Amino acid sequence: MVRFGYTMMIEQAGPQDLVSHVVRAEDAGFDFSVTSDHYFPWLEEQGHAPYAWSVLGAAAQATSRIPLMTYVTCPTMRYHPAVVAQKAATMQLLSGGRFRLGLGSGENLNEHVVGGGWPAADVRQAMLTEAIEIIRGLFGGGYVNHHGTHFDVESARLWDLPENPPPIGVAVSGRQSCELAGRLAELMIAVEPDADLVAAFDRNGGTGKARVGQLPVCHDPDRAAAVRRAHEQFRWFGGGWKVNAELPGPASFAAAGAFVREEDMADAIPCGNDPEVFAEAVRPYVEAGFTEIALIQIGGASQLSFLDWAEKALLPALREL
Template identity: 70%
Template sequence: MVRIGYTMMTEQAGPRELVSHVVGAEETGFDFSVISDHSYPWLASQGHAPYAWSILGAAAQATSRIPLMTYVTCPTYRYHPAVVAQKAATVQILSQGRFRLGLGSGENLNEHIVGAGWPAAHVRLEMLEEAVGIIRRMFTGECVSHHGAHFDVENARLWDLPEESPPIGIAVSGPRSCELAGRSADLLIATEPEQEFLQHFDAHGGAGKPRIGQLPVCYDRDRDAAVARAHDQFRWALGGWKVNAELPGPAGFEQASQHTRPEDVAKAIACGDDVEAVVEAVRPYAEAGFTEVALVQIGGDQQEPFLEWAGAELLPALRDL
């Protein structure tokens, strides 16, 4: 059975609301939760970008059962990997072992703010691999010094260690990142139900490890309202990873998606209150071999009705899948 998760979408709600939403997701019966880690929204209409790690600390205290996870943090530009290790270890302690650290090579949208430039994709993957190695060493509790191609660490140590280190997930978008995930991660993260990703992951050490997907939906009893909201706030998602990783700000995503029509969004995202449409959208992940799928409800002010619908109708149908 595929486990179904809930996404705290930091681009579309404020910090207090996000904590309230994940409390509601736990009460509703979602199997796990994830949180995006952004410094900018994709589109100005989304309107938010609070600090994910503060929210995780609050969520760890406000909930008691639901697992937490970054989806995903980039440990190479805004954050130094040694700092990410400290943050992750702290959240793992606060959540009493419910945290997983999802990592990725990042998007220009979020990482440009520190003025370090934005190198080619292969360089970003090299940086990610080096960062993961540093984080794993930090999780052992040893005093770490490291002088590598991209990072320097001098006598760094985690003084507060959880009983179990957070599992590390790596986001994938092609063969090279899948190979890295297979070698270096405890689980795979993806936003597309590509079976080829899982095959590359398995071939390089990922066999038997969890693999997590993510899927946007837009619940509303009024389907036209759902389509309009999805178009207003989520049309950027149709651009694909190669575009989404490179654009530096919401204005770029506005321009890149200016010709995306509401009907285009409606074809790509399940909109309205049709449970079967969401089941069919999740099905490709299940058939590809994903073990978990995190749902994104589009619209920061529409989480409560979504959670009510999910508890009453959607989750029971997805359990059957």
């Protein structure tokens, strides 16, 4: 059975609101939640970027059932992999075993802030591979020493280690990342309903593992208002991952989306108040073989009304899929 999740998108709400939103998502019956991990919003209009790991810790204490997950953390530049391992182990303890560690090779938007430059895609994949090996080693207990191409670890050990370490997911966008995810992760993460990604993941060891997708939606009783909000806050979305990973800041995303029209957003993102329209937008993920789909409601101030509607109308429609 496909599971449906809620996204705490830190680019569009402050920390207190994010926690209250995931509490309501748990009450509404969502099966899981995911959290973005950004230093910048994609666009200035979104207006937020609190520290995801503090939000997750608060969410772990404020909820009791709903699983939590990073979607995704880059463990190579802004964070050292040894520190990511410590954060993830702590989250698994705080959440009572409800945490999954989603990892990816990152975006220039967030990682440039530490001043290390922005490596080529092949280098970023190599860094991610090495980082996962370090994190796995620390999850295994005992001391870890590592002297690799990209990272050094000296006598590191996790002193508060859960009995069951968090499952690791890897974000995929092409052949190389699918090979990495299939070999080193318990789940695949993607932002498009691409059956070829699922097939490549399966060929490289992913058969039987979870495949998590994500879909932006914009609920509003006034469909025209929903389309306007989607355009205002999500016009960057159509650039595709190969473009989005390279741009350095919100001004660049604003420039890249300058010629995106409201009608383009209406075609790309389900907007309005008809649960069947939203369900049909989810269907390609189901048909591509995804086992979990997380929804992003566009607009920080609209979350609670979306969650009320999702409980009454959207989740029942989705479960009929």
